[in-house]
Amino acid sequence: MEQVKVLLNESDMPRRWYNIQSDMPTPLAPPFHPATMEIATPEQMHVIFPMALLEQEMSPAPYFDIPEEVMQVLALWRPTPLMRARRFEKALGTPAHIYFKNESVSPAGSHKPNTAVPQAFYNKQEGIRRIATETGAGQWGSAMSLACKFFGLDCRVYMVRVSYDQKPYRKSMIHTWGAEIFPSPSDQTNAGRAVLAQDPNHPGSLGIAISEAVEDAVSHEDTNYSLGSVLAHVCLHQTIIGEEAIRQMKVLGEKPDVVIGCIGGGSNFAGISFPYVREKINGMDVRILAVEPASCPTVTKGVYAYDYGDTAHMAPIVQMHTLGHTFIPPGIHAGGLRYHGMSPLVSRLYEDKLIEAIAVPQLECFEAGVLFARTEGIVPAPETTHAIRGAVIEAMKAKEEGKEKVILFNFSGHGHFDMSAYDAYLAGQLSNYEYPQKLVEEALTHLPHVTLPAM
Amino acid sequence: MEQVKVLLNESDMPRRWYNIQSDMPTPLAPPFHPATMEIATPEQMHVIFPMALLEQEMSPAPYFDIPEEVMQVLALWRPTPLMRARRFEKALGTPAHIYFKNESVSPAGSHKPNTAVPQAFYNKQEGIRRIATETGAGQWGSAMSLACKFFGLDCRVYMVRVSYDQKPYRKSMIHTWGAEIFPSPSDQTNAGRAVLAQDPNHPGSLGIAISEAVEDAVSHEDTNYSLGSVLAHVCLHQTIIGEEAIRQMKVLGEKPDVVIGCIGGGSNFAGISFPYVREKINGMDVRILAVEPASCPTVTKGVYAYDYGDTAHMAPIVQMHTLGHTFIPPGIHAGGLRYHGMSPLVSRLYEDKLIEAIAVPQLECFEAGVLFARTEGIVPAPETTHAIRGAVIEAMKAKEEGKEKVILFNFSGHGHFDMSAYDAYLAGQLSNYEYPQKLVEEALTHLPHVTLPAM
Numbered sequence: 001m002e003q004v005k006v007l008l009n010e011s012d013m014p015r016r017w018y019n020i021q022s023d024m025p026t027p028l029a030p031p032f033h034p035a036t037m038e039i040a041t042p043e044q045m046h047v048i049f050p051m052a053l054l055e056q057e058m059s060p061a062p063y064f065d066i067p068e069e070v071m072q073v074l075a076l077w078r079p080t081p082l083m084r085a086r087r088f089e090k091a092l093g094t095p096a097h098i099y100f101k102n103e104s105v106s107p108a109g110s111h112k113p114n115t116a117v118p119q120a121f122y123n124k125q126e127g128i129r130r131i132a133t134e135t136g137a138g139q140w141g142s143a144m145s146l147a148c149k150f151f152g153l154d155c156r157v158y159m160v161r162v163s164y165d166q167k168p169y170r171k172s173m174i175h176t177w178g179a180e181i182f183p184s185p186s187d188q189t190n191a192g193r194a195v196l197a198q199d200p201n202h203p204g205s206l207g208i209a210i211s212e213a214v215e216d217a218v219s220h221e222d223t224n225y226s227l228g229s230v231l232a233h234v235c236l237h238q239t240i241i242g243e244e245a246i247r248q249m250k251v252l253g254e255k256p257d258v259v260i261g262c263i264g265g266g267s268n269f270a271g272i273s274f275p276y277v278r279e280k281i282n283g284m285d286v287r288i289l290a291v292e293p294a295s296c297p298t299v300t301k302g303v304y305a306y307d308y309g310d311t312a313h314m315a316p317i318v319q320m321h322t323l324g325h326t327f328i329p330p331g332i333h334a335g336g337l338r339y340h341g342m343s344p345l346v347s348r349l350y351e352d353k354l355i356e357a358i359a360v361p362q363l364e365c366f367e368a369g370v371l372f373a374r375t376e377g378i379v380p381a382p383e384t385t386h387a388i389r390g391a392v393i394e395a396m397k398a399k400e401e402g403k404e405k406v407i408l409f410n411f412s413g414h415g416h417f418d419m420s421a422y423d424a425y426l427a428g429q430l431s432n433y434e435y436p437q438k439l440v441e442e443a444l445t446h447l448p449h450v451t452l453p454a455m
Numbered sequence: 456m457e458q459v460k461v462l463l464n465e466s467d468m469p470r471r472w473y474n475i476q477s478d479m480p481t482p483l484a485p486p487f488h489p490a491t492m493e494i495a496t497p498e499q500m501h502v503i504f505p506m507a508l509l510e511q512e513m514s515p516a517p518y519f520d521i522p523e524e525v526m527q528v529l530a531l532w533r534p535t536p537l538m539r540a541r542r543f544e545k546a547l548g549t550p551a552h553i554y555f556k557n558e559s560v561s562p563a564g565s566h567k568p569n570t571a572v573p574q575a576f577y578n579k580q581e582g583i584r585r586i587a588t589e590t591g592a593g594q595w596g597s598a599m600s601l602a603c604k605f606f607g608l609d610c611r612v613y614m615v616r617v618s619y620d621q622k623p624y625r626k627s628m629i630h631t632w633g634a635e636i637f638p639s640p641s642d643q644t645n646a647g648r649a650v651l652a653q654d655p656n657h658p659g660s661l662g663i664a665i666s667e668a669v670e671d672a673v674s675h676e677d678t679n680y681s682l683g684s685v686l687a688h689v690c691l692h693q694t695i696i697g698e699e700a701i702r703q704m705k706v707l708g709e710k711p712d713v714v715i716g717c718i719g720g721g722s723n724f725a726g727i728s729f730p731y732v733r734e735k736i737n738g739m740d741v742r743i744l745a746v747e748p749a750s751c752p753t754v755t756k757g758v759y760a761y762d763y764g765d766t767a768h769m770a771p772i773v774q775m776h777t778l779g780h781t782f783i784p785p786g787i788h789a790g791g792l793r794y795h796g797m798s799p800l801v802s803r804l805y806e807d808k809l810i811e812a813i814a815v816p817q818l819e820c821f822e823a824g825v826l827f828a829r830t831e832g833i834v835p836a837p838e839t840t841h842a843i844r845g846a847v848i849e850a851m852k853a854k855e856e857g858k859e860k861v862i863l864f865n866f867s868g869h870g871h872f873d874m875s876a877y878d879a880y881l882a883g884q885l886s887n888y889e890y891p892q893k894l895v896e897e898a899l900t901h902l903p904h905v906t907l908p909a910m
Contacts, residue, residue, distance in 0.1 A: 376562075377605075
């Protein structure tokens, strides 16, 4: 029988997270406080984050031990399988070996619980009783609801309205795990009410939902804010994906020529790729490819600059690729990729040419996703179809070149709560949004001006 | 770290299915043909089933080798994990060890692909080009669509209308895998049109949907019928669940005191339990418990008699527990358990006191399901909550008795496509249907009369 997967036992789970900051050729520029426009201090950020996460956010330490209590929860679904997509390869007629790390097996259906669980744990440890957070397509909101329930925290989720309407059963899942959820913009915060006053039918955006959640956290003593992507500690927690993948590829005696992930805020890509970036820095011959939506092409078309993380200027100002914090991306079904900014770590690695990026249109992604579902079985989340599309592009290149290339991509989540997107695609109702160049140009005129002090 | 799961590698997957017919103290009585009212011959049943499956249906052979092509597909998700529900145990405060076999990890989300894949394979081998089938809650229709796509067969699914309306994204999933789906009763068959003529808003039932699918198969030369439960070959294919579980429990050095599954047609229960029935016959001290819905209590309140498998008298007449083929069960959310009959194998084992059965009300099942979701993470299908409820009953008995009992149940599927049921439950909109005794009494007056020839 041809082998199609490599499993690891829970006793073989990595016990440390890898911190890419320890190996980056260029360190991150510091975040600025949106009110003072000065470099943000840990004490300022402590209003919404626990110290343990802020330490991880700023530390140059190469590794952090995963707490026992976190390991015990992650073991409910980790280590995740590394799968070889043999049937997908055959359908493509490619000589490439296509592997995927199946993060869809978590109870929430994606990689997101990998960081939701430690975030809930550290908040609980510091006496926090309630978490406010936002979610795009619902993957993160589900994950945080689940993690909060595991550690006995209350949880409120602000979900981008267009996704809230597209994916009604994310709400049901979040309720089942005992959390609250509101469509964003909501009437629950000043930030939300201000947007609704201008446009009662506003589709929402991650930037607005972040503003609402941060405001909620700032205005409740017992509440912290929690972010599902972008930040360094989030990327840190996700590196367990890549660390497992490295072990699993070793079991097979295979070495990836290219490692692929989709990017919205950057965390699932960081998870699969940062351990490989470490290997690359240490001499491994491997390409690392981020895939973003053509309608929200933050890295490939945005500028590398300081910008706000949210629309209402509540979140820190960070140096990253951005399309401008006032830019509202088109309502593509990959709601998790509809973010104007990018993880500062991913942005920095791109600037330093350690990683590559491409932008792909929605229809080609769904086409790849449906082929994947019909050959390998699992129905991918719309976000994940971007990574699959990236793998197809690399596999077809390998076919042209007649090369037995090894491709590894992160299967970040399943699409069980995104089926209306497949309905629309199969009915021929989806189109490829044009890149909204004018909107981006306008948004980029609103970047904040911050000045780094002389060293 | 406390161990929470046992994985097996695909090389350790069982290579044979176990045929309980080889060990049953009382053999099955023969099926009758619904038109001739005589014992049905394999040739007659060959009109809708491939010979390979009919051989498995009637054989006394103890084992059947799993074909290589089938193994290769099953390996996409098998062997499935055996999990210890430690967090659920703690929430119940029970000294019992609660294990579950996680069949929700298949691409279709349940145990159903275990038999859909070999059924598609054997049909393909005999030159069939198209499959017609029915589905209750959608688990089986999804599984058969997926399996047909794997082997290049066309597929049409008739889905019970009440479930079709409750679970709209099952349709989307079935479309994504390239199959057709119609709500049943439909206007596509004589059987469906006859029901619609009497009641255009008929909620449908598995019995009606079976009639439609069988009629479709009989009236198309290139089409066979495929059933997702009840029949012996279906139960045979599902035994891979129990065979894996036995190996996994051995790895742990544990022996179950009670093995639990929910029953609608009986196949997931058969899957986990028949290998344990074999062990019991060979001396193992183990109880085997089937859990059915109180509103459709086929085994605990039905009669053991010959009855039609469907409403329109298209399917064979078999000896089983039945509430009468004209009985339409209340529209509970566990649509997969809304069947008037029961697997003849399960029925026979119950009559021979090798297995036990209980009936449980809907609300207690959802209560158990939500507690499970909030402790172990995975949201169970409404059907599966019946098995969980059974485990809770046994765990609470163990608590009363202060015994460290070992409980094993089959987690037959996840509830990602059943979230409207959770919405209704959490909103307090669900009730416990009363057992519809009068309807059953009426239905039982319509049993067919067949005469077994003198031996």
